[in-house]
Amino acid sequence: MKVERKCKIVSKEWLNQDAVYMVLEVGDMVRTSCKGPGQFVHVKCGDGLLLRRPISVCSCMEDEPEDTLAIAFEVRGEGTAWLSERQVGDTLDVLGLLGNGFQVRPEGRYLLVGGGIGIPPMRGCAQYTQGRSTAILGGRSADKVILQNCFQDECAKVLVATDDGSLGYHGFVDALVRQELSEDKNYDAVLACGPKPMLRNVAKVAEEFGVPCQVSMEERMGCGVGACLVCVCDMKDGTRKHACKDGPVFDSKEVDWDA
Numbered sequence: 001m002k003v004e005r006k007c008k009i010v011s012k013e014w015l016n017q018d019a020v021y022m023v024l025e026v027g028d029m030v031r032t033s034c035k036g037p038g039q040f041v042h043v044k045c046g047d048g049l050l051l052r053r054p055i056s057v058c059s060c061m062e063d064e065p066e067d068t069l070a071i072a073f074e075v076r077g078e079g080t081a082w083l084s085e086r087q088v089g090d091t092l093d094v095l096g097l098l099g100n101g102f103q104v105r106p107e108g109r110y111l112l113v114g115g116g117i118g119i120p121p122m123r124g125c126a127q128y129t130q131g132r133s134t135a136i137l138g139g140r141s142a143d144k145v146i147l148q149n150c151f152q153d154e155c156a157k158v159l160v161a162t163d164d165g166s167l168g169y170h171g172f173v174d175a176l177v178r179q180e181l182s183e184d185k186n187y188d189a190v191l192a193c194g195p196k197p198m199l200r201n202v203a204k205v206a207e208e209f210g211v212p213c214q215v216s217m218e219e220r221m222g223c224g225v226g227a228c229l230v231c232v233c234d235m236k237d238g239t240r241k242h243a244c245k246d247g248p249v250f251d252s253k254e255v256d257w258d259a
């Protein structure tokens, strides 16, 4: 059941020059609508006609008197700039929890791959699998690889790649996925979120090694609930699915990567 609710910001921290981490009190939203890691909330950004903006659940917890939910987002345009200017004590209009997240088993072991603003939802997967998973995090430069400390605490192993070589491996995350899978294929699945070219490459490597792969497609969104066509994704079988309602997570083999 999705809920629209006014949610109070209980903490806010800048992770780098452009990225904010916020914790919200969300009433009983986690208890009533959490299906597992990889879902998102649709947050009203602005007082005018501006649409809601989809932001992944980074971490969430059933709690008393209210459940809590953390998001981490980068300022990209008008909506996220408005959101970044909100302060502790302000309330946000939040619709959630939306979408279908990753198919994960708490006792499973996964290779989690997050690129840029695709890093936050992978943290939920790390927490869900209680320290057994490996994380591969990528960004344009060292400061863009957000939440590293959380993954260090919540994963068995963390590898980092940066486009400019300022931290970790100099290159893209799919090279690290290849390196890891060639040393250890004993993962239940590769779970990935990030820009489409990254997802395509990660999916290709996973397929080469015969490891199942799920991808979270961060398409542009309108309504967030299946009522418009902004978020359609082309599937290999010729059908079109809504990232907001059918996804955002899909089996990588279902996606038409050439569309």
Ligand SMILES: Cc1cc2nc3c(=O)[nH]c(=O)nc-3n(C[C@H](O)[C@H](O)[C@H](O)COP(=O)(O)OP(=O)(O)OC[C@H]3O[C@@H](n4cnc5c(N)ncnc54)[C@H](O)[C@@H]3O)c2cc1C
Residues within 6 Å of the ligand: 040, 053, 054, 055, 056, 057, 072, 073, 074, 075, 076, 077, 078, 079, 080, 081, 117, 118, 120, 121, 217, 218, 219, 220, 221, 248
């Ligand atoms: C399911 C889902 C989960 C998401 N989770 C997160 C998250 O956890 N953290 C986070 O920082 N962002 C996340 N995003 C992306 C975020 O929704 C966009 O960055 C945001 O909507 C931009 O709004 P804006 O008004 O600030 O910018 P706009 O003015 O709308 O756009 C500014 C720039 O951002 C680009 N942009 C817009 N939407 C997206 C998108 N979906 N993906 C990539 N680039 C986009 C535009 O092309 C443009 O260049 C998620 C998107 C989806 C669909």
Ligand code: FES
Residues within 6 Å of the ligand: 220, 221, 222, 223, 224, 225, 226, 227, 228, 229, 230, 231, 232, 242, 243, 244, 245
């Ligand atoms: S965003 Fe409107 S149908 Fe998905």
